[in-house]
Amino acid sequence: MxxxxxxxxxxxxxxxxxxxxxxxxxxxxxxxxxxxxxxxxxxxxxxxxxxxxxxxxxxxxxxxxxxxxxxxxxxxxxxGIDRQHNLIIIGAGNLGQAIANYTNFEKRGFIIKGMFDTNPRLIGLVVRGVEIRGIDDLEQFIIDNEVQIAALTIPKSKAPEIAERLVKAGIKAIWNFAHTDLNVPDDVVVENVHLSESLMRLSYRVCSMQDERERKAKEKAEQTGTNETC
Amino acid sequence: MxxxxxxxxxxxxxxxxxxxxxxxxxxxxxxxxxxxxxxxxxxxxxxxxxxxxxxxxxxxxxxxxxxxxxxxxxxxxxxGIDRQHNLIIIGAGNLGQAIANYTNFEKRGFIIKGMFDTNPRLIGLVVRGVEIRGIDDLEQFIIDNEVQIAALTIPKSKAPEIAERLVKAGIKAIWNFAHTDLNVPDDVVVENVHLSESLMRLSYRVCSMQDERERKAKEKAEQTGTNETC
DNA sequence: TAGATTGTTAATCGATTAACAATC
DNA sequence: TAGATTGTTAATCGATTAACAATC
Incomplete structure (x- = not known):
């Protein structure tokens, strides 16, 4: 259809x-x-x-x-944003909380069912009505709440292990903010948000813009005869 | 060269x-x-x-x-990450703080010189050694600290006005997390990180994966004669 | 009907892959 | 020297743009 x-x-x-x-x-x-x-x-x-x-x-x-x-x-x-997608956030640091706080996602059908973290200081806290849980519950929670999508906002070092657990628990997609590529089966979707790569692209563009500016300035200087190149 | x-x-x-x-x-x-x-x-x-x-x-x-x-x-x-880039963060909410806390950026030469916010509760707080300031200082701060790059982690509604102020103050690049496109002169670099668009792409892929799964299941059912289509 | 604008085919452009001669 | 692997040209593939007939 x-x-x-x-x-x-x-x-x-x-x-x-x-x-x-x-x-x-x-x-x-x-x-x-x-x-x-x-x-x-x-x-x-x-x-x-x-x-x-x-x-x-x-x-x-x-x-x-x-x-x-x-x-x-x-x-x-x-x-597919006319449907409901159940989502969890793994990693309740600033980035995880930023996502939890962005209300527009809910408007598009993305329902945040839970947040997870290993930090005992965070566990039990409630962010926009969503409780932060310990990571032990993970698998059962995914099944009980029919979670399709997991946002991964944890350090690179922990990402592969968690990704594997998510896949085994039957997650359909990972929204990956960890600075690494994940190895998952073909039928699990991974959407990467690599912020450091984005910043490097920006850096490149700033530098090449700078180069261009200098090149043009030099050209102009040559035209007006300010130097002795010719 | x-x-x-x-x-x-x-x-x-x-x-x-x-x-x-x-x-x-x-x-x-x-x-x-x-x-x-x-x-x-x-x-x-x-x-x-x-x-x-x-x-x-x-x-x-x-x-x-x-x-x-x-x-x-x-x-x-x-x-260009062998050079130093001075950076400010406009919007000291979760997302802004997440960026400030990511230490690896500093390793790549991105030095966070300051953070700005309009929320009086945040002004004066210090995140990873960086003070959160009121937005009035903005222009002078950019000049004094030779700031090249501004990360824009503020709501869409305020983004165009701030972008204009940044450009006038001589910023070279905007790392834009606001959910809108910015209008800036050609020689100002804008690198967009539109998280909601990323999530929609993920949604599309989840749904088409689901469709494919269903199609295959149907095919298999037809082969084994479980239904009466033929 | 005439004007506007799509849907769609054809032409162009650019990016990726394949192949292999150059060379370490 | 022989083997390995790059640098680079040529072939293929895909995506974008242009053009225009179909049609509202």
Whole structure:
């Protein structure tokens, strides 16, 4: 019913951004939009928008464009955020608590069922109505609460062992914030958020921007004859 | 000296991962590695590794492979993490504090000079030796401390205004955790970390994995004649 | 109906993989 | 020297953009 052929990863990774922009359009009270207008807002080509959406079927109408609310709902359905996903957070440090405190996740169907930590000082604390538990309960808790997704906000050193326990307990997906790659069976989804890698990419871009700035300054200096290179 | 031609974004985004694996190899005491061995560990093709690295020059040696330590150092240089980057964190909530507490960033040359928040309860607190300040000081602080990078861990609603102030104060890059796109001049780098989008991609993958599982189960049921479709 | 805009095919562009000569 | 493995060119694959007929 849902799947015809494999959708490319590039397309999938753009869908949440479309979803965000459509949400903003709804807030502005805009009811319909053409691929051209949307392309101007999002700074992508109209062609790409139409191509992307047509992977999932024709959501638009010739001569009219796209109905914002309808498209918004359809993308939610495609992404599976119209359903409920039960989630736990392993690691109740700042990062784990940051995720627990982000209320918008619940709006998208991600229900935080529990938090886990090994630190005795944290166990028993309640964050946004969710109790922090010791890690011994883990397997039973996953089964009892039909947990699909585990956010892993623990140090790299502990990640492989916990990942294995999660897999054995039947988890469907790991949202991995640990600075390491996890080895799991093919049918377990791992979505990595490697913040240190993100920061390194930023670093690269800052440096190459700096290089470019210097190159241009030098060029200008040469043109105005400020140095004796030629 | 450093730049010849534009390096593709795909290549850049893979460099931090190479860097991580090379670091692990060093910890294991491995001194040299061939593209083939590395490809097995990293689950990418050897061809891609060689192609990627050759964008920046020949770091290997025929018949030998790559010297781990040398390559590690070179990638650090390419990424610009051999230099010092002064950083501030705007928004001292859980996410901001999580970043402040992650010690490895300092190892890579990212020095956290200050944290800022509007919440009076947080102002004056000290996180890992860094004081949380009121946001009024922002511009002067950036100039006085030669701050290049600002991590933006504040709600979406406040992000555009702060981004504008940062740009005016001469910031070079914004590490953006706010759930919105920022409008900044071309020479200011924005690296987005949109956690909600990451979670939606995870959701998609969980659902399509589920679909596949069901499809296969159905196929099997048909083969064994458990239903009457044919 | 005429104008607008999609859905979709074709053309282009870029990234990945394969192959192999160069060379340590 | 022979074997190993890179650096690099060529072939393939996939993703993006352009174009336009279909159609609301």
């Amino acid at each position: 849902t799947d015809e052929r494999q959708i490319s990863k590039a397309v999938i990774s753009r869908l949440p951004r479309y979803y965000r922009y459509l949400g903003e359009l709804m807030e502005e009270g805009i009811e319909r939009i053409s691929s051209n207008e949307l392309s101007a807002r999002m700074k992508v080509t109209a062609s790409q928008i139409r191509q992307d959406l047509n992977n999932f079927g024709g959501f638009g109408q010739q001569g009219y464009g796209y109905n914002v609310k309808y498209l918004y709902t359809e993308i939610a359905r495609i992404l | 450093t730049d010849e031609r534009q390096i593709s974004k795909a290549v850049i985004s893979r460099l931090p991962r190479y860097y991580r694996y090379l670091g692990e190899l060093m910890e294991e005491g491995i001194e040299r590695i061939s593209s083939n061995e590395l490809s097995a560990r990293m689950k990418v093709t050897a061809s891609q590794i060689r192609q990627d690295l050759n964008n920046f020059g020949g770091f290997g040696q025929q018949g030998y492979g790559y010297n781990v330590k040398y390559l590690y150092t070179e990638i650090a240089r390419i990424l």
